[in-house]
């Protein structure tokens with residue numbers, strides 16, 4: 319009797335688990351060498367031949383095509399981490415890989431559900447320890463958080479210039495709520511521009527669009543801008559059905575064209591009567607309408623990205639209008655200035671002095687596309703880390719210091735729990751040491767020696783000792799000013815534990831036929 323459809327592939331028990339673990343570990347190994355300031359970069363080439371050079375775990379995992387379902391689960395950890403904190407993706411993935419490796423060794427003797435239960439207990443205790451070890455933040459350490467987050471990326475040379483900009487940006491967009499400070503990293507816009515050098519990156523209070531005004535007859539700058547935001551085109555409305563207009567006499571053609579012209583004229587008049595002197599349109603603007611707008615001295619930009627329109631709405635207080643005919647003064651937003659600025663071959667529209675100051679932009683410069691792209695990723699990580707550190711007000715020493723501390727104290731805790739779970743908690747403690755171990759390896763240290771030094775320092779109660787990437791072995795991370803946000807570490811630990819438990823609990827993989835490699839979207843199962 320067949321229960322499963324013919325051709326279905328099935329793997330069960332140890333085999334299934336072991337394959338899943340191998341696939342997950344392969345992902346962790348792919349990013350391991352990029353961890354920390356001494357991590358190496360990867361060059362990724364896609365099927366179109368486009369090249370990305372990066373050290374960013376999330377970017378690497380995003381670019382590579384993975385088919386194995388368990389491997390995909392690990393990649394999701396990186397995505398979760400990136401969304402929650404904007405930093406710590408490599409840490410989360412490397413940790414998940416280590417947890418699975420130690421679980422595999424243990425699975426000979428301990429049942430998977432016991433291991434996952436032990437891991438859960440260990441993770442809970444570990445988070446408590448991280449909270450106990452956390453320090454309060456101040457203005458100075460905030461900048462060090464930004465620097466630490468940048469340290470591992472290609473453009474870390476520019477940290478001196480970029481870190482203070484990140485801190486300023488985060489503080490500018492921070493909002494005080496009844497629950498404390500809150501920062502939405504989306505309020506900080508990053509715009510890249512090739513040319514110049516990363517040192518010339520600047521913080522602009524307001525919004526930058528990589529767009530020019532549509533007509534050279536329009537003013538180049540507008541003071542006290544009154545801004546209309548449209549998500550419909552300024553064009554003659556196309557008839558719904560394909561209509562054919564039969565024109566039999568030249569006068570009729572003229573009337574027809576006159577009619578088009580006056581329709582556009584009316585739209586522009588409405589905009590003017592509402593009091594707008596700037597128009598940002600998400601869609602197209604008819605040539606004739608451009609001409610009319612220019613004549614009225616209105617600055618107009620077309621085909622503005624939807625996300626930029628939404629940004630502008632928040633920053634200027636404008637409401638987005640879908641029906642130009644009903645545009646009124648109330649729909650308009652304001653800003654001190656709207657102006658066009660040119661950098662090299664690129665033209666931008668700057669919208670500055672907005673009523674909502676909580677909107678800032680970083681204009682990233684850089685010699686080549688690769689440099690600006692990696693600078694952008696570096697900034698994203700630093701903005702993420704700095705935002706959560708500022709919002710929570712809690713940080714931890716970096717360089718694997720808290721990981722060693724957690725490992726040490728988990729081994730004590732394991733003894734109190736006893737049973738099979740004790741073994742799982744000890745395995746967890748061994749696994750979490752992968753972070754200092756990898757930092758040491760990537761820095762070219764003797765990893766075993768460094769771990770021994772770290773453990774002995776922590777046993778003496780020196781809880782802030784971590785991997786010294788400059789020197790030979792260990793150093794005080796508080797003195798070296800290497801700080802990570804508490805939330806980044808805690809989230810990495812939690813999501814790594816989650817995915818390791820998920821993978822461990824699977825002991826049966828049933829894959830339908832046809833989910834094979836001939837599937838074009840690459841989003842498929844393949845064994």
Ligand code: ADP
Pocket residue numbers: 352353354355357374375405406407408409410466467469470715716717718753757784785786787800801802
């Ligand atoms: P992730 O994607 O996990 O953020 P990174 O490559 O950014 O990975 O590396 C982060 C790790 O590097 C953290 O554990 C952090 O403490 C460590 N780190 C950063 N700067 C230093 C430094 N100067 N000395 C030691 N460790 C550092």
Ligand code: MG
Pocket residue numbers: 405406407467470699
């Ligand atoms: Mg990082």
